[in-house]
Each structure stands twice: as C-alpha cells, then as structure tokens.
Amino acid sequence: MYAPERQQEILRLAHERGRVDVPSLAAEFQVTPETVRRDLKALDRSGLVRRVHGGAIPAGRLDFEPDLSERESSATEEKDRIAQAAVEELPSEGSVLLDAGSTTARLAAAIPVEADLTVVTHALPLAARLADHPGIDLHVVGGRVRHRTRAAVDAWALRTLAEINADVLFLATNAFSLDGGLTTPDLAEAAVKRALIAAAGGTSPGGWGKVVLLADSTKFGRTHFARFGDLSHVDLLITDTGLSPDDARAIERQGTHVRRV
Template sequence: MYAQERQQRIVERARAEGRADVAELAADFDVTTETIRRDLTVLERQGLLRRVHGGAIPVERLGFEPGLADRDAVLTAEKERIAKAALAEVPREGSILLDAGTTTARLAEILPHDRELTVVTNAVTLVPTLAVRPQVTVLLLGGRVRGRTMAAVEDWTLRALADTLVDVAFLGTNGMSAERGLTTPDTGEAAVKRAMIRAAKRVVVLADHTKAGNDCLARFGSLSEVDSIVTDTGLDQDLADRLAAAGPKVVRA
C-alpha cells in the first residue's frame, strides 16, 4: 500500500470513529508506529487531522478551520490541475462568480487573457490578480470580511447576490458527500455560498479529494443543485460514482 492510500484510510477512519489511535493503526496496516506518526504529521500539515496524545482527531470534530495561508500551502499540484480542468467551464464571454478559496484563486490566476469577462467575487485576495486585466471587469461583493478566509459574508453580501445572475459560479467547499451534500464550518459563509448557487445559471464546485466524504457544520447546497464537480485523481472512483449518482458530472483532473 502506498503512503497516500494509507493516509487517506487513516483520515476516513478518524472521521468515522472520531479519532485515530497510533498503536491500532500500526497493527491494522502492519507498519511501525513511527510510520503512522509520520502519516499523522503529513495529515496535520494538510489541515485534515489535529495531533493529540496517542493519535489524532479530525479537525471538524474540534471546530477547527485552517487559515487561508495554511490551506494554500497544501495539495498545490492537485489544485492547479483542478483549476486547469475548470477552464473548460469558463465562457468565451459573459459573467462568472468566483467564491473565496485557494482552488478558485488558482482559477483566477489562469483565466485566459483573450476573454471578455465580468467576475463577481467575495474574495478580497482575488482583486489584485483580476483588476489589472483590461478585459476583466471585477465586481467585489461587500460585507464583513472573515480574517480566516478573507471572504465577505453576511447581510451586505447577500443583498448584492440577490440582485445578481451570472453564467457560471465556481464554488469551493470544505465538505461534500452524497448524504449531506455541500458543507462548510461557518454559517455566514454557508449563507453566502447558498446565495451564490441561486445567483448562477450553472454551478461548478472545485474541490480536492480530501473534501469528499467530509461533512462540516453548515450545509449550503445539495449535489442535485450542482452541474459539475472538478476534483483530482486522488478521489476514489467508487466515491466519485456515488457523488455523480446524486446529480453532478464529476471530473477527476
């Protein structure tokens, strides 16, 4: 078994059981406890688990949401592949909505320079990337800015979205599952993401494979409301099929 496969199973067990025990994992996977500890260190750096004495706990059980810089530093190759695959969903001209997030930020960086686009976003960090492009019109949604994600949320943001209709919305998510749909830890961001779905003719979710099977506090949409999910090849094919059975096309980049 490759290390990445073992680590994915460790995360799945931690989420199912509420914690992962080093000694039990070492026995079940027939590896040393030092190997498991290295796995847990990798998973903690990816923002998936929090190390505790004797094992680890999934971050969603702690109510912990990694900051923007922490999330931006992990799974960079996967996020870049996802962004490139998502270019197929960008219209030749028209309007798109970019949700705040590290994968949507990568899409913003590689938007083609030959397309006339209006980009609506609640992500403060995307403005410097997009506003300097002469063919792009940037509409920044106002509201209270969450320091952890640099996303505008709450009433001002929702009011603007209520009067908005874009061709395609590109959304991020902290969790997605066939049972619970799309979820995120913060209720304010959940409300904004819900409004983004209503404000778009098509909805495309950009999410790396670690988000699959993860359920967070606040649900903001069902998979039946999504046209496409663009993820990476780390997503198990069986899980991809389960997600697709709920409605969206699933692309593994």
C-alpha cells in the same frame, strides 16, 4: 516510549490543544518527524484524529477551519490541475461568479489575458488578482471581511448577490459527501455560498446558470458544521484522481457530472 504509548499521548494532546503539529510533536517526544507522521497516520486510520496539513485535529471536530495560507499550501499540484481544467468551463463571454477559496484563486490567476468577462467575487485575494486584468469587468461584493478567508459575508454581501443572475459559478467547499452535502465550518460563510448557488440558478429547477464545484479529493467524505447545499445543486464537480471511480459514480447518480483530473 513505545509507539502505542506515544500515540495515546498524542491523542491526549490533540484533545487538550485542539490541534497538534508534526515539528512540535517530534521535538516533544524526541523522535523524527517521519515517526510522528506514522503515529498520526495510525491514529487517523483508527478514526481518532483527522489529518490536516502539517499535523492533526481530534476526530469529530466539525468547527475546525484552517487559515487561508495553510489551505493554499495543501494539495497544491491537485489544485493546479483542477484550476486548469476549470478554465475550460469559462464562457466565451458573459458573467462569472468566483467563490472564495484556494482553488478558485488558482483559477483566477489562470484566466486567459484575452478573456472578455464580467466577474463578480466577494473574495479580496481573488479581486486583487483580477484588478489589472484588461478584459475583465470586475465587481467586488462588499460586507464584513472574515480574516480566515479574506472574504465578505453578512447582510451587504447577501443583498448584492440576490440581485445577480450569473452564467457560471465556480464554487468552493471545505467538505462534500454523499449524505452530508456541501459543508463549511462557518454559518456566515455558508449563507454566502448558498446565495452564490442561488445567483447561478443552482437551486432552481432547470436553472439558468451552471454551478461548477472545484474541490480536491481530500475533502470528500468529510462533514463540517454548516451545510449550504446538496451535490444535486452542482452541475459539474472538478476534482483529482484521488477520488475513486466508485465514489465518482456514486456522486454522478445524484445528478452531478464528475471530472477527475
């Protein structure tokens, strides 16, 4: 089978199954994983599929949401650098909101032992990391727990967050873009993120807190189903050097400072 024929068949399978992975395709077409990766790269460049960790999904599918374990295993070096840079944004004392996410989880693990902070999170994995931290006064937001993110959503979570004024929010996102803003596949997750931004004053003129977005560069230029904010709601974006200087300048023109690490 020639490469164009194989790529056409891969595209058909992606639409039929909703997702394809490299090992299965390699076995199905009796080619090497590297050959499959080249096929997926070619399809991605043509705008026909979107590369995700370990495989691809059809282009334009805005509801795709990888599992937490999959997100934790992607762009690991970049996320580690982002988390280390985020430590510098922790206040010397005061209150911190931590959104659910693989990069914010790395930040939670990197918080210094001597930190004296009040931390609020709706994410069970982050709460577990911080539960034994000696200097942290930990508050866990309740609600229905989504299996994909292990985070609390819906009315209980929203009511609690409405009662909070935080000094710093470390925000996560599935995608961000100049025109599409901040987006995620799930409406309930988007509502909580919107409440987190409001709790840090990110939607208020001259808000009292600081909103720090932690997002690796692979998320830039993408759009998901549920929009929960604009880049103008973000004071600081910490990302990796995969985001080009031109794109960083375009984001800064919207009022968001960008740090590439």
